[in-house]
Amino acid sequence: MKNGQTALTSENTVQQALAKGTCPICALVRAYQNEAIERLNSSGMKSVCNYHAWSIAAWSPGAGVINVFLQMLEHPLGSEGDVSDVWLSCDVCALLREHERTRLEEFARELQRKNFREWVERYGTVCRIHARPLMAMLPESEAAMIASVIARNTDELKESLEAFLLSLSEGKHGGGSILGKAAEFLVAQRGLTR
Ligand SMILES: [Zn+2]
């Protein structure tokens, strides 16, 4: 399972990452995150956040992980302010912010193409975390289109969650994948936001 649930890599374009029910920015930044963690041994990372400390502890055995943890152990336990400065700065998160920015700019550019725009308008999903910075990059009419995509996504998710609730009350337990979709839509994919 190289890139989580998907076969995408960070070499793919936003166009290639379009899929019903998932945010393409999330899918690509997540693929990039997985690759960054796999490259850890040669990355020279010095500090990671809670989520990424556990990710590298679980995923990436080898000198890279040990070196990151050894470097973090050198940080002094200072005043409250110092501690949060040290522990909240994360080299993986910083890389993700940068990649996310590049992908949002690519998405905004692609919206100039009619086919791309029409597909997004009709079938696309953009999570609530990525919708805001995306809309801030767009001219008013395209920002309004993304707002209508979010409204459609919200209605679809509510409907699916309510149907799931109903099927649970009838003793059926299938269909849990909707919960992952709801989590992504609300807070973006795992590990992408702090
Ligand atoms: Zn997203």
Ligand SMILES: [Zn+2]
């Ligand atoms: Zn992090």
